[in-house]
Amino acid sequence: MSKNGIRYTDEFKQQIVDLYNSGSSVACLSSEYGVATVTIYKWIKQLSPVKVTGNEELTAKDYQSMKKRIAELEIENEILKKGYRHIRKKTIKEVVAFIENYKSKYPVKLICKALKFPRSTYYKALVNIPSKRQLEMAKLKAEIKQIWTESKSRYGAPKIHNILTSRGIKVSLKRVQRYMSAMDIKSIVVKKFRYHSEKVTSDDKENILNRDFKTISINQKWCTDITYIYTIKNGWTYLASVMDFHSKKIIGYAYGTSMTAKLAVKAVKNACMNVSDTKGIILHSDLGTQYTSRLFEDYLSSKEIIHSFSRKGNPYDNACIESFHSILKKEEVNHHRYFDFNVARKAIFEYIESWYNRKRIHGAINYMTPQAAHEAA
Known part of the structure; x- marks a missing residue:
């Protein structure tokens, strides 16, 4: 546990140290992942390997x-x-x-x-000095391009327009769209979630949530699901994620080579790590065998978490977490071919911890980041 009381998984600590050993500065890592520099230095001292070759010394x-x-x-x-x-x-x-x-x-x-x-x-x-209007246009285009580039091509005109406005830059959405078209840049398209009606239900698995996604604070309603990620060496790998409905933050996740109940439980354990009292939290999932297993149910019972289930064949009941996994695929996974499990793990870690939670603004929470919404609750 760090000085600010937040617990971190061993995987999280190792990923931070690996990023440091790959060239990232401690200050940058602290800013990117919200971890105190003194804590990062402690992890580096504990986890970094020390290699000594022959009698070579470095003064x-x-x-x-x-x-x-x-x-x-x-x-x-x-x-x-x-x-x-x-x-x-x-x-x-x-x-x-x-x-x-x-x-x-x-x-x-x-x-x-x-x-x-x-x-x-x-x-x-420099003798050919451009006009004031040309300079303003070039500056605005540069701002748009920078925001788009920093988002790794993930932001479209609405989000870029929102960021420009928040910076005090007065510009219309149509102008942003026009400039993006002129620069031939656009967002990665995320297909909208489609609802397919299905009235089949399981008698002993109650849909407590019943599509009531409204909350007044964090740690009231969570949702969880598992998605597939392909690697060249290891084949299919699996990511189990847990999202807080209120902040849209991914508060826990686990990545492995097998889609088991153990993986699903690990994701929920990580979500519970920084919650002092989990009693009464509603956790919604689908009817997958991982979530209907005795191992999973026993863990929820031990934490006094209430389990809610989607109706059979009705993915819209768990649309929020389904949507997150879809965005993950559209913005990150589908644009890379991961060689093995470790390469994919690093990419997923950076996407969730550095991009999605801490930088990606979300329209459903007034264009805040999930981390900011979580902290404001």
Whole structure:
């Protein structure tokens, strides 16, 4: 348990350490995942492997020198990444526009060096000064492109318009749509959930929720489900997720190579980790064997959680969690071919913990992020 009282799974801790060892800074990880830096350092000390080869030693001076060089390379690499992202045809106009956009963040000399672009050419191009309207249009387009890029192509015009408005930028939705069309950028399409009527029910499995998704706070109504994720090496793998209806936050999940009741229970256990009193919480699921198993029912009983079931053949009863898994597929899984279980696990961890919970705004909760909605409850 951390100083702020929040518990973290062993998988969560290891993923943070793996990301640190992959190059992410502690400050960045703290900001991305909402974990105190002192806690991350503690995890690194506990979980990071230490390798010693032969009699080689690294002095403090060598370390600082290496650190300085890495920092320089990171800046150059950052400039190159931004450059390749925004400069398509590598024309002088595009390069100059890129320098103008980022010269407040990086020295012009450093940008030109990284892009191998003559400074004399840049200063010569500045003679042709664009109009105020052109500058405003270019700035707005850059803002739109940045928001779209940071969302990994997941945001469409409505969400981008909402973010621009929240930043104090006065612009119409139609203008955002027009600029996105001109830049040939659009959101990843998420198919709407379709309801198929089915009146078949199980006599001993009651639908307590009965599509009443309304709540006044968190930890009143939860929903859970399992979805499939394919990997090249390990074949089908399975993700069990638990969502809080009030905040739309994924409060617990478990990922494994077998679709078992044990996996379903682990997801709920993780959801219960930061809840002091689970008595009376309604947990809604479908009629899958994992959720009707004795192991699953016994765990819910031990936590005094009330189990609600979807009617047979009626996925709309559990639409919220079904919708989340659909979004996960449309925004992340369907755009990658994961080599094995570990590669997929890292991608799922980053999507849920860094993107979906903490960054992705949700229309059903007034364009807040699930994490913000959870904390505000």
